[in-house]
Amino acid sequence: MTSRRAFLAALMAVAAPKPSWADAGSPRWLACAREADGGFALFGIAGDGADTFRLPLPARGHAGAAHPTRPEAVAFARRPGTFALVLDCATGALIRQLTPPEGMQFNGHGAYTSDGEILYTVEQRATDSRGFLGLWDAAYRRIGQIETGGIGPHEMLRLPGGASGDVFAVANGGIATDPSDRTKLNLPDMAPSLVYVEGDAIAEQVALDPALHFASIRHLAQEDGTLAFAMQWEGPADRIVPLLGLHRRGAAPILASAPGPEQALMQGYAGSVAFSQGEVAITSPRGGRMHRFDAQGGFLGATTRADICGLAPCPGGFLTTDGGGGVLRVTEGHARPLGLRPRAWDNHIVTL
Structure with missing residues (x-):
């Protein structure tokens, strides 16, 4: 009897539909926010633009990673x-709280493999800000790490x-920070870079002209084989510099700017791309x-909005x-409100 019950239970488990993002209200995007009560x-x-779910966080969230099939x-x-x-977005349950290994810190971003079997987390070593990608299996157990080849990595993107499987791009911001208060420690010696990781190794690494070493590479987007990277300027405040780069594997990066007076209004800071x-x-x-720019880096126009940052297609x-x-x-540059919420949205929108 016990064997029969076990068999039927296993059969039902196989036959039962697996949860999907439809069970979480079919959101198109995810975003963190600070609410009116703090x-x-x-x-x-x-x-x-409507909310599909709300899940409380113990402290300020930055960005997120969405599982490709499960509502996690x-x-x-x-x-x-x-x-x-790790949150079940359909039920609100906490699946797992991840903690980096001793001496490591999470840096606000991560990504799943295309099959959802491995989660990559962007991390740095607290003592020297050396960059790593942490690897976690489908049960969210730590299984390894990969060096990013730089200091202060921030966003990564699948x-x-x-030919060998998933490729990940990583933005090494180049900034070493104090592990307790984020004080910037190495600005004169910054060395930002963009890297492509295949398997467990760096397949390509791209650096900017040394004259732009103060341009911290922070955030990433891609379309049709072109990777876009957004930068934040840590150099002299009176210098107007590009804040957007475009890159294709094996080629030199293209830097894009608005006309000088308009570019100056960005105040050397790009928050999302x-x-x-x-x-x-x-x-x-x-x-x-x-x-806004075209795919070759030509400037198309500006849209004004106070404290704008989150961005997604x-x-x-x-x-x-x-x-x-x-x-x-x-x-086409014209903003249409979809809603006004009693909260302050954080920097990023994650597209599902």
């Missing part, structure tokens, strides 16, 4: 952080698979602006969020 949460956002998301602490929460249907955009919460243009609670769709 608490923090992760939200699912529908195509019309990892919410990362603001860097440098010591927690990452790219369309290569996204592609959408042949256009690429960056945002600056400091400058209250979004800049959506049909016809871009979805943006801001520190005032706004959710907007930007089409």
Whole structure:
């Protein structure tokens, strides 16, 4: 009898439909925010800008990683952080709290492999900010790590698979920070880089001209084989520099800027980057602006919005969020509000 019951239970488990993102309200995006009462949460956002779920966080979240099939998301602490929460977005249950190995810190971003079997987390060693990718299996057990070949890595992005499987791009920001308070320790010697990781090794590494070594490479987006990277300038405040780069494997990077006076309004800071249907955009919460470019780096125009930062592709243009609670769709440079929420959205939107 026991064997029969076990067999029937196993059969039912196989036959039962596996949970999907539809069970979490079919969100199109995920984003973290600070709420009006000072608490923090992760939200699912529908195509019309409405909330699909709200899951509380113990502290400020930065970005997240969404499982490719299961309604699971990892919410990362603001860097440098010591927690990452794996959440069931359909039920609200905490699946696992991840803690980096002793002496390591999470840096706010991560990504799954295309089959969802391995989670990569962006990390740095606390003592010297040396970069690593932490590897976690499907049960969220630590199984290894890979060096990123630089200091202070920030965002990573899974790219369309290569001949040997998944390829990941990693933005090494180049900034060493104090492990307790984020004080920047090495600005005169910064060396940002962009790397491509295949398997357990760096397959390609790209550096900027030494004259731009103060341009910290921070955030990434990709479309049709082109990788876009957003930068933050740590050099002299009166110098106007590009904040967007475009790169194709094996080629030199292309740097893109708005005309001088408009570029100066970005205040040397790009907070997010996204592609959408042949256009690429960056945002600056400091400058209250979004800049749009074509796929070759030609400037298309600016959209103004106070404290704008979150950015993702959506049909016809871009979805943006801001520190005032706004959710907007930007089409051909024109912003249309989709909602105003009683919260301050954090820097990033994760596309499902």
